[in-house]
Amino acid sequence: MICSDAPVLIEICDLHARVDDQPILNGVNLTIKAGEIHALMGRNGSGKSTLSKVLAGHPAYSVTQGSVRYCGQDLLTLQPDQRSRIGVFLGFQYPVEIPGVSNLEFLRVSTNARRLEKGQEELDTFAFEDFVQERLGLVQMDPAFLDRSVNEGFSGGEKKRNEILQMALLEPLVAILDETDSGLDIDALRIVSAGVNQLSNAENAILLITHYQRLLDLIKPDYVHVMAAGRIVRSGDKTLALELERNGYEWVDQGLKALGTT
Amino acid sequence: MVEAPIKHRSALNNWRDKLLDRLEPPSGPMADLQAISRNQLESLPAPDCSQEDWRFCDLAPIAEIEPRQIFSLIKPAAPVVTNQVTRVVIGADQDPLAGVVLPEGLTLLNETELKQSLGNNSNLATSKGHWPLELNQAIAPRVIGLRVRGKVEETLELVCDAGNNRGVIAVHVLLILEEKSKLELLQVQLSAGANLTSVVVEVQLQKGAQLQHGLLALGHPQSALLAHLSVDQEPTSELCQASVCQGWGVMRHEPHLNQLDGGAHTELRALQLVNSNQLADTHSCVRFNGPEGALDQLHKAVAAGNGRSVFNGVVQVPREAQRTNAAQLSRSLLLSDRARIDTKPELKIVADDVKCAHGATVSRLQQDALFYLQSRGIAPPQAAQLLLRAFCDEVICMLPTAAHAWQPLTRLLDAV
Ligand SMILES: Nc1ncnc2c1ncn2[C@@H]1O[C@H](COP(=O)(O)OP(=O)(O)O)[C@@H](O)[C@H]1O
Numbered sequence: 001m002i003c004s005d006a007p008v009l010i011e012i013c014d015l016h017a018r019v020d021d022q023p024i025l026n027g028v029n030l031t032i033k034a035g036e037i038h039a040l041m042g043r044n045g046s047g048k049s050t051l052s053k054v055l056a057g058h059p060a061y062s063v064t065q066g067s068v069r070y071c072g073q074d075l076l077t078l079q080p081d082q083r084s085r086i087g088v089f090l091g092f093q094y095p096v097e098i099p100g101v102s103n104l105e106f107l108r109v110s111t112n113a114r115r116l117e118k119g120q121e122e123l124d125t126f127a128f129e130d131f132v133q134e135r136l137g138l139v140q141m142d143p144a145f146l147d148r149s150v151n152e153g154f155s156g157g158e159k160k161r162n163e164i165l166q167m168a169l170l171e172p173l174v175a176i177l178d179e180t181d182s183g184l185d186i187d188a189l190r191i192v193s194a195g196v197n198q199l200s201n202a203e204n205a206i207l208l209i210t211h212y213q214r215l216l217d218l219i220k221p222d223y224v225h226v227m228a229a230g231r232i233v234r235s236g237d238k239t240l241a242l243e244l245e246r247n248g249y250e251w252v253d254q255g256l257k258a259l260g261t262t
Numbered sequence: 263m264v265e266a267p268i269k270h271r272s273a274l275n276n277w278r279d280k281l282l283d284r285l286e287p288p289s290g291p292m293a294d295l296q297a298i299s300r301n302q303l304e305s306l307p308a309p310d311c312s313q314e315d316w317r318f319c320d321l322a323p324i325a326e327i328e329p330r331q332i333f334s335l336i337k338p339a340a341p342v343v344t345n346q347v348t349r350v351v352i353g354a355d356q357d358p359l360a361g362v363v364l365p366e367g368l369t370l371l372n373e374t375e376l377k378q379s380l381g382n383n384s385n386l387a388t389s390k391g392h393w394p395l396e397l398n399q400a401i402a403p404r405v406i407g408l409r410v411r412g413k414v415e416e417t418l419e420l421v422c423d424a425g426n427n428r429g430v431i432a433v434h435v436l437l438i439l440e441e442k443s444k445l446e447l448l449q450v451q452l453s454a455g456a457n458l459t460s461v462v463v464e465v466q467l468q469k470g471a472q473l474q475h476g477l478l479a480l481g482h483p484q485s486a487l488l489a490h491l492s493v494d495q496e497p498t499s500e501l502c503q504a505s506v507c508q509g510w511g512v513m514r515h516e517p518h519l520n521q522l523d524g525g526a527h528t529e530l531r532a533l534q535l536v537n538s539n540q541l542a543d544t545h546s547c548v549r550f551n552g553p554e555g556a557l558d559q560l561h562k563a564v565a566a567g568n569g570r571s572v573f574n575g576v577v578q579v580p581r582e583a584q585r586t587n588a589a590q591l592s593r594s595l596l597l598s599d600r601a602r603i604d605t606k607p608e609l610k611i612v613a614d615d616v617k618c619a620h621g622a623t624v625s626r627l628q629q630d631a632l633f634y635l636q637s638r639g640i641a642p643p644q645a646a647q648l649l650l651r652a653f654c655d656e657v658i659c660m661l662p663t664a665a666h667a668w669q670p671l672t673r674l675l676d677a678v
């Protein structure tokens with residue numbers, strides 16, 4: 001939902017980042033306001049996940065230029081855990097398996113960290129169980145997954161549901177969902193999309209990283225951006241995604257060749 | 263007495279001499295054994311790093327401990343016992359079994375039985391002249407000897423808390439598990455000061471006998487622990503040992519298992535944690551003296567600070583041990599650049615038709631897991647704790663249920 005006087009939640013300006021000595025992001029510009037849903041598309045390797053990880057504060061990437069402001073703060077100076085607590089959420093493309101750490105406990109510790117930051121009281125184990133049971137419904141996840149180790153032995157789709165469950169518990173202001181649709185079957189895609197739609201409201205915003213129109217049929221983006229070689233090369237409304245579906249990314253290569261940056 | 267001048271004597275040899283000097287004359291039921299072992303010990307060079315078996319295990323800090331025997335122990339701060347547990351508190355000189363009502367299936371070994379069975383274990387016989395054993399027998403005032411018949415429903419809990427006493431305490435336990443008997447044993451060793459605990463547990467598992475043995479050993483930076491476990495297993499017997507050791511200035515754990523005619527099952531789970539300048543060394547030895555034996559061994563270590571962790575796992579599969587199935591895995595977690603981990607599997611396989619797997623990994627906390635937790639609002643120290651706890655819990659959960667009253671996980675994590 002676009003609302004011209006909505007507050008800006010996140011403002012990315014000329015962001016450059018590298019891993020080791022290899023530049024990956026080469027000047028990303030993107031502004032997201034409250035209430036908006038943005039889709040980020042682009043070829044494999046164009047830098048989408050890198051952008052999401054830089055926003056989450058992954059230590060492997062170093063920012064060499066540019067800035068990211070989140071709700072008026074300099075996001076890049078904050079630790080990953082602080083970013084999460086103030087409402088930045090990354091739904092991982094490849095959620096990490098953590099053997100031996102109980103999913104339920106992990107979810108509780110994480111939820112409480114965010115609640116404390118918001119000035120809400122911590123939930124004890126019983127109160128949290130009620131809360132999590134309610135949120136499970138949103139992604140129609142089997143409660144049995146709570147008793148297992150974090151993501152351990154989960155199928156691809158189950159991991160993605162677990163990510164959205166975390167989003168539902170943490171109630172972020174900016175949620176970056178990196179290929180949440182990959183690994184989901186048709187039914188699961190519908191369920192997860194319905195969950196995300198339910199969580200979307202006028203106060204928060206979502207950045208959806210995806211390759212597929214079928215997700216954008218279910219979660220309707222206000223803006224679509226195309227990334228190539230570490231920058232956003234084109235932005236438009238949802239018709240841009242349809243155009244990509246029809247014509248592919250060939251035009252991007254040509255554009256880049258003309259710029260001499262491939 | 264005139265002594266020939268000796269070029270160089272290690273501090274530990276001097277310490278041993280002083281200790282022997284100060285001991286009361288041999289007395290009590292173990293007097294004969296004490297006398298023999300004292301003689302042995304007198305001429306036995308103390309372990310030092312030039313001996314292969316002690317290469318990474320410097321016992322020098324023991325020489326800092328007062329060379330005297332501890333005669334009485336304070337009552338340990340122990341959790342309330344439930345009715346599934348029979349607790350025996352070792353108080354050095356007093357008979358720890360006095361006044362204890364043994365659960366059904368457990369009886370005391372009388373003196374004749376003790377004399378007959380003590381030191382009979384095959385591997386003890388071959389370890390004559392092993393310094394920690396001789397030291398134990400030189401001073402242990404008694405042997406806690408028990409016979410197990412049938413299934414013992416209650417867990418037997420042996421608690422020995424050296425407290426902040428200065429000196430040496432020796433505990434010796436002998437268990438005979440008769441055919442098809444079953445026992446759960448929890449051994450708790452504690453210390454809170456500059457002392458040495460020497461403990462030897464001898465076990466005979468007859469056919470079909472099952473022992474679940476848990477060792478929970480929580481020490482103090484100035485304390486030392488020398489723990490020797492010697493088990494003889496007859497075919498179809500089962501031993502499941504889980505040990506958790508942390509906090510000792512110096513700790514040496516020596517589980518020696520012998521499958522007398524193969525065909526038995528041995529499961530070993532160990533966790534040792536070192537921090538600051540601590541040293542923990544596990545030297546395990548499993549021997550298959552016949553066919554179709556099985557071993558499942560997991561050794562885990564966590565090294566922080568300047569700590570040093572050593573694991574040496576010998577598995578002997580001679581020609582007669584065909585169709586042995588042995589697996590040994592060592593997994594270590596290095597939490598600091600100054601800590602050290604030395605791990606060495608030693609598979610001595612002569613038989614040809616066997617399955618023997620081994621593996622060893624040393625790693626740091628998984629960065630991607632840490633980041634994942636952190637990206638969910640969990641601060642780095644808490645994220646590290648969650649991962650560490652998961653690492654430790656794999657062994658801790660194998661301790662007998664009674665161990666949980668001692669809150670091993672909380673104590674371990676508080677100390678790292
Ligand atoms: N940690 C890393 N180490 C080395 N190369 C990386 C790392 N992360 C990303 N890259 C490289 O950066 C480029 C962009 O990757 P990524 O952001 O994952 O792309 P996308 O998500 O758009 O498919 C790729 O060429 C990838 O190999």
Ligand SMILES: [Mg+2]
Nearest residue numbers: 048049050093
């Ligand atoms: Mg990606």
